[in-house]
Amino acid sequence: MSLRLGDEILNRIMQSVKLDVSEFVSARYRDPFLIIVATILSQNTSDRNSIKAMQNMERLGLTNPQAIMASPPGELEKAIRVSGMYRQKARTIRDLARHIMTNYGGDIGPMISKGWKDVREELMSIKGIGEKTADVFLLFYMNAPVFPVDTHIKRIASRLGIAHGDYKKVSHELLEIFFNKRLEAHLYLIAFGRSYCRARSPLCSRCPLLDMCDYGKTFVKQR
Numbered sequence: 665m666s667l668r669l670g671d672e673i674l675n676r677i678m679q680s681v682k683l684d685v686s687e688f689v690s691a692r693y694r695d696p697f698l699i700i701v702a703t704i705l706s707q708n709t710s711d712r713n714s715i716k717a718m719q720n721m722e723r724l725g726l727t728n729p730q731a732i733m734a735s736p737p738g739e740l741e742k743a744i745r746v747s748g749m750y751r752q753k754a755r756t757i758r759d760l761a762r763h764i765m766t767n768y769g770g771d772i773g774p775m776i777s778k779g780w781k782d783v784r785e786e787l788m789s790i791k792g793i794g795e796k797t798a799d800v801f802l803l804f805y806m807n808a809p810v811f812p813v814d815t816h817i818k819r820i821a822s823r824l825g826i827a828h829g830d831y832k833k834v835s836h837e838l839l840e841i842f843f844n845k846r847l848e849a850h851l852y853l854i855a856f857g858r859s860y861c862r863a864r865s866p867l868c869s870r871c872p873l874l875d876m877c878d879y880g881k882t883f884v885k886q887r
């Protein structure tokens with residue numbers, strides 16, 4: 665797969681989809697700790713719900729490891745309930761805060777000043793932080809050479825026939841295709857998955873990528 669293919673796909677999507685970066689919870693923050701927390705909250709729920717959970721945390725001042733570790737029992741859970749799986753997510757956020765307090769005296773700076781591969785490994789040593797969550801942080805904050813794959817991106821890649829397999833394989837193949845514009849491609853593919861290439865009822869007949877999509881051509885023929 666070539667970079668030219670990536671440019672072609674991305675250009676067509678950019679001409680058809682309006683991107684509002686503020687709709688992506690992980691893109692709303694510049695503070696590295698908050699980017700990781702926002703990404704944990706976004707697991708298995710919509711950005712809208714995780715944005716509400718972040719706003720609740722901000723209202724309570726739960727925006728740094730110290731405040732989270734000092735918060736009364738149940739307060740964090742209550743604040744993030746709207747994002748679903750809140751007990752598990754609260755445990756992960758507390759484990760992250762504890763990790764930063766114990767190993768770095770509460771300052772995430774030294775942790776993320778390491779090479780991106782070490783940061784990835786360290787983040788993934790915390791229960792509840794998987795490949796996708798780590799990669800979102802690495803891409804958004806460090807512009808590391810990674811390509812986070814969510815359900816929209818996996819579906820689009822498979823339908824277009826440009827990447828198949830497990831997370832690692834799809835991520836690697838998409839990184840090759842979109843390497844120079846990986847952040848834009850990540851965001852635009854998700855926006856495209858929400859508007860055109862939806863899980864149910866994709867808008868294939870109006871899709872800007874129809875001529876390069878066998879799945880879409882079959883889908884249009886059947887209708």
Ligand code: SF4
Nearest residue numbers: 861866868871877880
């Ligand atoms: S043609 Fe249909 S299936 Fe193919 S990328 Fe477009 S919306 Fe998705």
